[in-house]
Amino acid sequence: MMVADGAAYEDVAAAVRRSVRLVYRVVSDAGGVARRSSWDPSPARLSAAEREEIRCGLDAGESLRAIAARLQRAPSTISREVKANGGRADYRGWRAHHRASELAQRPKPAKLAACARLRDVVESWLEHDLWSPVQISNQLRVEFPHDPMMRVSHETIYQSLYVQGRGALRRELASCLRTGRAIRRNRSRLDRRGQIPEMVMISQRPAEAADRAVPGHWEGDLIIGAGGKSAVGTLVERSTRYVMLLHLDGDHTAETVRTAMAAKITTLPEHLRRSITWDQGSEMAQHRQFTIDTGIDIYFCDPHSPWQRGSNENTNGLLRQWMPKGTDLSVHSADDLDTIAHKLNNRPRQTLAWMKPSHALAQLVAPTA
DSSP: OTTTTTOOHHHHHHHHTOOHHHHHHHHHHTTOOOOOOSOOOOTTSOOHHHHHHHHHHHHTTOOHHHHHHHHTOOHHHHHHHHHHTTHHHHOOHHHHHHHHHHHTOSSOOOHHHHOHHHHHHHHHHHHTSOOOHHHHHHHHHHHOTTOTTSOOOHHHHHHHHHSTTOOOSOGGGGGGSSSOOSSOOOHHHHOOTTSSTTOOBGGGSOHHHHTTOSSOEEEEEEEEOGGGOOEEEEEEETTTOOEEEEEOOSOOOHHHHHHHHHHHHTTSOGGGOSEEEEOSOGGGTTHHHHHHHHOOEEEEOOTTOGGGGHHHHHHHHHHTTTSOTTSOGGGSOHHHHHHHHHHHHTSOBGGGTTBOHHHHHHHHHGGGO
16 A cells, blocks of 8 residues: 555555545554655654654644643653754655664764765875864864765774774874874773772762862872882972972882872971872872871762862973973982972972972961971
């Protein structure tokens, strides 16, 4: 039957030379006819029968909200469905279902593979200009504002470089990215949340630490040397940017870091050791024992959130003047590190209105001494 094959009632009426009303009445008297479709969507999607109900409701003048209530669907679902398929006047259930079936087909051809012009531009900006995928994606909108074919997301570019079967771009272009990686790094491996037991997150840190008004709240991290074989611990006081460096003799395991940090920070007056904020590195696995030994609370930053230790990140960059990246940090003795810290603490800082961190710390300590 033509209706079962997806023809509209108007088309059937024209073919049999009868009125649309008559065709509709015949089909209704027969109990309705389910349209044949090879695509059987999941319950989360509209079915062919539901799309026919939408069309019947529109023909009867029902509101979209009333149709949605009858089908037990969200009004927004019905609204998007009708809008995407011709509106109230031109909506056809069988045609909408066929379109949905076409859109659901997988795998879809990659946009960069289907559009040679877009691919050439992306490859040129990657290879010759060394732009990042994010820069490319946004620049396409600037240079081709009225051409929807010249659009691609940065994630599509990454997938074209890294994902097998999506390689619309030449694989060797991955070396043009800033990372230079031929294989995409799995971010889940970077997210170390949950590996350290009993973490207390930065959201629970006292408010006095956030506004930097009270001295004694510190930020900590490790500077890693060549090949990850050596490291130096850094502690920065949030109010004054005062720096202390930890000499890690031989390794930077959790026990070594705990021992070195406890020995260094307990040299300070008690009111200057209120808390330490660290990232979720495995070197802090013994944070509970550190708190028991020193009485200092440890707070952990959220994953991939270095700005939550902004003072420490900035200071680590300054320390690279004496400890360049890719060098062996084990050559620096404890005395060397104390000398470097002294130089940095006696350097005027713009963020302190050109006061030295050592003087800023002394100014805060003096009233409580």
